[in-house]
Amino acid sequence: MEFEDAELVGEFVIESNEHLADIENQLLAIEEGGENVDLELVNTVFRGVHSIKGAAGFLGLETIKELAHSLENVLNKIRSEELQPTSKSTDVMLRAGDKLRNLINDAANSNDVDVSEQVAALNEVLSAGSTPPAGQETETESEPTSEVAQEPASDSEVPKPEAPPASETNSATDSAGETTAKPQSSPKSTAEKTTPPNPAKPKAAANASVESSIRVSVGVLDQLMNLAGELVLSRNQLLQAVASNERAVLQAAASELDGVTSNLQEAIMQTRMQPIGNVFSKFPRIVRDLSSQLGKECKLEIEGKEVEVDKTIIEAIGDPLTHLIRNSVDHGVELPQTRTESGKSAEGSVWLRAFHKAGKVCIEIQDDGAGINPEKLKQKAIEKGVLTPERAEQMGDREAVRLIFHPGFSTAEKVSDVSGRGVGMDVVRTNIEKLGGNVDIESEIGVGTNIRVTLPLTLAIIPSMIIKSGDVRYAVPQANVAELVRLRAGEVATKIGHVKSAEVLRLRGSLLPLVRLDRALGTASQDDEREHGPMNIVVVETGQVRYGLIVDGIHDSEEIVVKPLGRHLKDCTSLAGATILGDGRIALILDAAGIANAVGVRLTHDPEEQDNADDSGLAEQSESQSLLLFSSDPTDQFAVPMGVVARIERVTIDQIDSIGGHELLQYRGTSLPLISVDETLDVKPRPDCSRLYVIVFTIGDREVGLIAPQLDDIREVSSDIDSETFRTAGVAGSLVVDDRLIRILDVFQLAEKSNPQWFAETREKVKDEDATPRILLAEDSAFFRRQVAGFLQAEGFEVEEFEDGAAAWNALKSGSVEVDMIVTDIEMPNMNGFELCRCVKQDAGLQHLPMLALTSLSSPEDVAHGKSLGFEDYQVKMHRDNLIRSVRTLLKNAGNPSTNNQFAAIG
């Protein structure tokens, strides 16, 4: 048999041998367990065999697949405790395992080998249930193989779960039922007896067999060598400096060492980073083969091949991803006929995306298939005793869909040899969690399923927030930190509410459950006086929960090296490990998910309570904008849309220099140009104060700071904005909050007014282009429509304005407007942005138009949803600079169709 892809087969052989490496020991341990089946161990073997079966199936290695399938069936029976392992059945399984190994090592010729004997023996075991098969002839015929089966058992030390010397004498009497079977398999059992008692647990043995190597380019290696040389030099300098005892020399040497160390660290990390495309490249074939095998039409679209992740992750992610993709094709995408009947195109799509998000790597596997029915899942879960009916009643759909990750849970109506039994999802979750990642699933019936795997970039060093509880410092992985909230003493009473004795924080229109860290850790002091002081809240987010952690202080962020905790502390689920801080002290790393479990933070709120929160005067969700309010003088209040704010710095007045009429902030070794409202607008000069805030935003590649003497609040306001009264350059409009008039600033115009040269470059570029691009803008709020149109017109685009999606769609469809691209709001009456996008993308004449969605503040879910519908990009409404840049890029790409269709071509 010939193979197109020898590399794939090679990988399969290596991988399968890894799975089989310990199979004898594991099977023997299972046998020894007798009645008390070690389910974990059986599962391990089962998954290994299952993976082999899957991979063999798609490589067309039918014989291997057949044998693995039979073996898997037997293991499944043992797993569900319908079959008790006996020495006979173990013999049969061992022989099957050996045969499997032989077949795999000669994969090319495996299809010509006859395995009916092993398969028959396995089936016999299966049908006989707990009674051992008579199998006289198999025993004699397969003499050579049986020897092979037993040899490894006597060579290697058989790891026994707990093998105190005394148990040997006991076992004969304890398992009297089995002793009759023992003499038959005498070579093996004597081998066991002669091996010295080995305290090592089977797990350790299994781990030890996995070994890997890495390929490093000579360039990187040279760089490392070079840096090692530098390190030696730095050390010599340091030693000399210490000897000379001169502070200046010592400082120079220390900073040299500092530089070399960071370079070295970076270079070493680099040796481990590889593009994730290495894993992705094998999937198009899997999808193609699988869909033809299943009679489905399915294409795979891959995005983000170039995303780099740590080698360990690349290696470990292959198996789980294969499972997920196979699942999507097998269970997700429907048959062509079903698809056409429900109004979808006959060809299904599976998207595989990788991207960076908040210091982590996200991998999404999305299909446009049938979706998962949460009710059906609940039903199954109740049948299997995983869930009580009451619990199922309370469970939301989103949570119900997650049941799919429960071990041994399956929804497949019939067991198929492609991906059945629900074992895949279980394996996926275990493997991903082993890597410190998590996996989440979202599904909509009839629309499709989206599985998102989040993984750390590397397993060694993680950026963390150092916080304080009592006098003790803890680290919270930055990836879990969504934001920091500080409540002033006076605000605590109004912002903190109580829901059934649990504390919640009112945060921008929703309720956030709160956890007091000191209480969660059991270190709370008796007096609760602090309740009336200011309050620091770290809003943490894991895959499943989001809550506020009340801490006593927030320090800096630090890159920390994760150290494991000793075995005595394994039960501390609130902790993820420990790290050593710069001063040599230890800080424990908090596990956000563990804390949530320990204190029982609820995953979802009652919708009723949520409504109450909304009623309490906070803006309705649909058309609100969050604004950062600040004041210069008590009479002059301003607001900046949160979307444009990159971050906020607190500075002292002596960090600000004035050079040539412009103010500059001395900051992290560079200087940040500052603009001030009193410089450009007609307001009172800012009061003298020693400390002030700087709101940092970006224009192009440049960071600019806006001086905000006093920060007031972040508010959700409805777009009830007056864009006429105060209209001047730099002011976008005004509104009234709490009986005060607040002017909303257009920071880009402000910046342009004070520093026109920053904008000169981009302007010139536009003029080079020949035709004026026309842009359709759909936006229901007059204020935003005017703003965005203004932004675009200022850049030289022509803009067609429409007040909702329906108006825009009618104009497009009737051909009364012709445009080059579409910019649309999401929340609009009559037809919203998602619907508009769907219409446009389904129209053959219009689907080439690039579409950009505008939003007030975008959640990652919204962005993903929008992109899945066909939006090319997502931008925040008031961030002029990013908006313009995105419009430009999209227009440019549209003029160059090859880049647009590259993914389709691959699929």
Next chain:
Amino acid sequence: MSTDLCETPTLARGELQLATFYVGDLLLGLQIDQVQEINRRLDVTSVPHSPKCVRGVINLRGEVVTVIDLRTVLGMPATELSQESRNLIVHLGDELVGLCVDRIADIITLNSDVIEPPPPNISDVEGKFFLGVYTEESEIVAILNIQEVLEINNQD
């Protein structure tokens, strides 16, 4: 009785060296090859929700090492740390664990022949924690069974 002693895997035959130390009034010994070092990093970072016998963790040259309070394990009343308190860093499999003890005593050399099996209890401490006892001129040295002392199950 002496057959029991033979079967304990951790006590070698022949000449032994013991590092001895006090916990309360009890003079205890550990085979010297089980001890990596003795230090006085008593300033531990306490670990919330940890078992009672865990004093906390220390930074031992970049390794995070759990420190066990031997008094709690042996069921003695807790006392304040003193000038003479020390951590014995011992090997437990591939992990290092610290034992907090009240005072370090001598290193003694003896032959395994003179070791007797432990009585059911020594100064109200259960005999299971000991591999054997050795009677010096005036005092009794109880040899600790480190596996048993650091067994996860008897931490509370």
